[in-house]
Amino acid sequence: MNRMFKQVLLVGALAVMASSAQAQVGTLSNGPVTVVLNATQAPTLTLTTSVASVTMASIGANVVTPFPTFNVTATWNLTAGTTIRLVGWFNTPAAALVSGANNIASARVVGRTGVAAFAPFTGAVSSGLGVAGGTQQLWSVNAAPLNGTATTNLDLALDYVGQPSPNAGVYTGTLNLRAIVQ
Amino acid sequence: MRRTRSLLALAALALAANTASAQVGTLSNGPVTVVLNATQSSTLALSTSAGSTTIASINAGTTTDFPSLNVTAAWNLTSGANIVLVGWFATPASALTGPGGNIASARVLGRTGAAAYAPFTGNAVAGQGVAGGTAQLWSVAATPLNSTATTNLDLRLDYTAQVPPNAGAYTGTLNLRAVVQ
Secondary structure, three states, X not given: OXXXXXXXXXXXXXXXXXXXXXXXXXXXXXXXXXXXXXXXEOOEEEEEEOOOOOOOOOOOOOOEEEOOOEEEEEEEEOOOOOEEEEEEEOXXXXXXXXXXXXXXXXXXXXXXXXXXXXXXXXXXXXOOEOOOOOEEEEEEEEXXXXXXXXXXXXXXXXXXXXXXXXXXXXXEEOOEEEEEEO | OHHHHHHHHHHXXXXXXXXXXXXXXXXXXXXXXOOOOOOOOOEEEEEEOOOEEEEOOOOOOOEEEOOOEEEEEEXXXXXXXXXXXXXXXXXXXXXXXXXXXXXXXXXXXXXXXXXXXXXXXEOOEOOEOOXXXXXXXXXXEOOOOEEEEEEEEEEEEEOOOXXXXXXXXXXXXXXXXXXXX
8 A cells, every 4th residue: 555655656746747847848938029120221323324435436527427326224213203314414515525725515516315306415404413504404214113224325426517617636525424313 | 617628729729730830841733834835937038139220221232231139038947958049020021111112031131149141031940930931040058947148139131132122211020039948
């Protein structure tokens, strides 16, 4: 009888131990504890051109002489906006291209995107960009979707139709291009 | 008659003296016992050094790190081999959400210590987390059974070779829980 009683006690003790050990595994912490993550993707608008320079071998007299066509690509990631506008300008309209003491005015430089009509760089500041008398809005593209990209051709030419040819020389100038969201 | 009263008085005094003498050294029944029972419940508490962490600007085409934070586990157990830290996002497809879209948990990486970063794309661990949005972040020995441990928790967004998310402010909640194994 005494032996049987001891056995019962032993079995009971083992059962309690097993129960305690089992209860610990799987014990969960408070919570879940949370960490709030905040991240901002800043708006971006990037402009690139397919070439850094273009060259015409010879300016034609009394004609429009084109530069080789190149591409302009705008890439944007915005939170708002309806239109991406491309503005081009020469810093000094009277001397868009320079060869020593000789200049080619921005009025003689014409440009277009797509198949629009060529227009001279003689406009006023556009969307806060450019300089008076040396600017042109070249392109306008829908900003939707707000994370997008678009490419267009940019054709430039020198227009000496009905004008005396510039003095002989090698002329160099810099066209500034910038895109803006509106 | 008077003599009889005297005898009765003497008898009473003798009885009283005998009774008083019998009280000294008398023990109660027993000992009576009182069993005291008290339980210190097992505990496992998790805390973080910050309730939120912020990236000012997500880098395009690469990784961007959140400021590191610390996670502390404090436990008081009767048994157990390891404390495992599990982290998860409730909705893997939109771990962080913003006006322009979502950032999936696959783009969120985490690590503790100096381990390699891993995305929150795993299945539930030890019953914690959700399928496709979970990572086991840390495992520490549970011994001694009444102890505490702290580790860094580094989180990052990985847009390596990926199109960046749409511009905007994104917010999400990482759930953390420790479990005894």
